[in-house]
Amino acid sequence: MSEAVLIIGGGPAGLAAAASLADLGVEAVLVEKEPELGGTPKKYAYSKLVPDLRPAQETLAPLVQRVQGREGLRVLTDARPTAVSGKAGDFKVRLAGPAGEEELSAGAIIVATGFEHFDARRDTKYGYGIYPDVVDIRDMERMLSEPQLKRPSDGQVPQRVGFILCVGSRDRMVGNTYCSRVCCSVCCVQAIEVKEKNPSAEVYIFYMDIRTYGLLENLYWEAQEEHGVLFVKGRVGEILPRDGQLMVKGEDTLLRGPFEVPFDLMVLASGMEPGEGTVQVAELLNLAREPNGFLAPRDSHTAPLEAAVEGVFLAGADLAPKFSDDAVAEGAGAAVRAAAFLRSRAGR
Amino acid sequence: MAVKGEGIVERSLVEDDHILEQEKLIIEGVDVSGRWNTFLAPRVQEDYTPSLEAEVRALGVGENIRRCWQCGMCTASCTANSVYPDFNPRHFIYLVKLGDVQRLAKLADVVWRCVGCYKCSQRCPREVNPAEVMEAIGVIVHRRWGERVAREEQVGTGAYKKQIYGTGRLNLATLMAADLRGLGRQRELLSAEQMRIGMKMFRDSRLFHTLRLGRAPGWSRLRRVLEEHRRSREEVHP
Amino acid sequence: MSAVAYYPGCALKSIDLAYDVSSVAVCRELGLSLEEIRGYNCCGIGELKSDGDVAYVLPTRILALAEGQNLGEVMAPCSVCYGELARAQSVLAQDAARRGRVNGMLQAAGERPYTREVKVRHLLEYLYREAGPEKVAAQVRQPLKGLRVAPYYGCLYTRPGWFTQAGRDPALDNPERPHFMADLLDAAGATVVDHPNQVSCCGGRNVVQDEEGTALLDYRILSGAKEEGAQVLALICPKCSGALDINQTKAIARHGEGARLPVVYLTQLLGLAFGLGRGQLRLGDMESGAAALLQASGFRS
Known part of the structure; x- marks a missing residue:
């Protein structure tokens, strides 16, 4: 019987879970496979985070701070679980880390393994990975973290920038039929950032429909009203290099006809997929996955943060595509559910 | 004499029957003939015909039309659209789903321009299979407004089907001859170019191979079965 | 290596004889063994699709002939034939009801039905995978x-x-x-x-x-x-x-x-x-x- 909680994943959800458990006085171990805490926003050097558009560093730093030097909380980076045995109340977990292998006991496990960006090379019509000035939103986050936005091929400041929504999402052809939910808002934010860095830039967003859901609608409005970002309804069919620029071909469905317009930089809104860590941990713990590969909760309403496997709790983008603020809320929620679970067993 | 609607700046965007223009018109002694009295009839959708979509779906090849969300990937990728701007698969699908019979009728002679390259179907995010939906729309157009479809297409499609169903084999030489005869262009069969190719194929033995193609073995029985099924299909969807 | 069923189609047996003989010769040089499908018919050349199930009968008959020659793969040099065969193969693999109707028509004409799965390959892919640049x-x-x-x-x-x-x-x-x-x-x-x-x-x-x-x-x-x-x-x-x-x-x-x-x-x-x-x-x-x-x-x- 163990009183400790193992948290797998040191992104926003895992960090929130760890801090919450420390607040509750529950012993915990946080395991992160990367050398640094902060998850995907940290790994890919995100620029600004939704919803309040503060620099990602400003948002992540307090999350990381809250898990440092806490009593009863161990933080291991560069480490990952390699084998799990036992059952709820007494899991035996083998960890591989920089100091070698170790085994620890945990009463409960919180899985917060997050997501990975869709690899846009799989959608070959856009030439990602072939033409340097075709980038995805992940590359763009890093590029926007720099003081000036420069295009990869020649370091010039791009004057005409285009975004293509729904790359690797809502597409039977690539095998992902779900909406990645964040990309519309992220592209609005990135478009705004492009305009902030270079007000003379022209920015176009090629869309089928805009899903800046809920309170995020203001980002869509702001992009249009404050920054003059233009929205073109239609799909881009292919991108070809021409005279140092990118020739972007598609149909403008409102004009009912094709376009072939040159751009300096094209950004693909590559969606979210369950990360390699999520797939691996699902196998280790025998967790059910929904048809798209994300982790499935035991019940969407009575147990949204619990796996069907007793003693295993879920939080963040391994459940479905979502923003980091939602992931943080789920991390805290999963911590409370895990603590309550351990307490109910101790009382038995 | 002036051409109707000549004074309209974006003339190509306005359909002929929406242009109301009197060649000769004098109002209270003022000559307002021709472009001086041009009016455009309003374009208001007045009804929908949902049975059109059902007709397409019933053909089997059009069965996935309901998946379409009008993103434009098909038209963005379309070979025929790059030659004929009116050939817009997304727009055709929209017209069929809405049941806009009038607009579709106007485009009756455009639908068959599909070259069957499947670029649209390759890229369509919903796997609508627009290339084959266009085949289905083509059948509907032939049924309803066959007389508006170019003679070349009617003859071509007929010749293919007659030969393939008839013999189980495709003989390109006799097919082309049938096509040209159907179009009343049989004299081209005797053109110097055709004679040259014919002689060349005689010498290099390809003519002999072509004559030997004949029928697929046992085809007459299969031909009867296929014709029976085609007939019963036509009876269901006259 | 086991043989593959070779489906030349109509064009290669007449006007495009050059493609037929050169394909066969190149395969022979590369040690690839082809067995031509006997009694073949036209694939439908993409012109029959709007006739629904009837259109599937033609390519399916070819798959069934390959099966009858005990061959698990059909290779076609013509992209149109390949497309028709691949279409029939993939649609019938997923649609048992349609497969039943198509086989019903074949059997009504005294033809062999298509009962197993026959893999369909294009000559180029076949050359690339079975021989490849090195060979x-x-x-x-x-x-x-x-x-x-x-x-x-x-x-x-x-x-x-x-x-x-x-x-x-x-x-x-x-x-x-x-x-x-x-x-x-x-x-x-x-x-x-x-x-x-x-x-x-x-x-x-x-x-x-x-x-x-x-x-x-x-x-x-x-x-x-x-x-x-x-x-x-x-x-x-x-x-x-x-x-x-x-x-x-x-x-x-x-x-x-x-x-x-x-x-x-x-x-x-x-x-x-x-x-x-x-x-x-x-x-x-x-x-x-x-x-x-x-x-x-x-x-x-």
């Missing part, structure tokens, strides 16, 4: 040195991916950016020319019905390759040959000399590199001057 290079006796060849893949060799599995099955070529032909030509010593319209359509379907539209599509492909420095365009489909080779004169008449470019089948070039004889290459069958160009470039067949 091709090993057979070369007359390298195509200095010959600038533009590979042209056309449409149905990979499209659409959910019939052919291209883009899903990693063994198959990339549907947007194919490279198998380029790799084989490179192995044969040729200089491969990259050009913009390798997977664009030649308009072959409407070559008679719509001369004007076809001529424009052909002009774009031919002139695009020529502008990149190609001396010859390599094909893998007789329908493309009908448009780009036989009807090239029409593209030239309408759009000018930019469309003048010799056209050959991939297998003719590979056979030439392998040192095969005239009877197995039939370069003279091509209409757009390939034989003269290759001879003038010093290649002997």
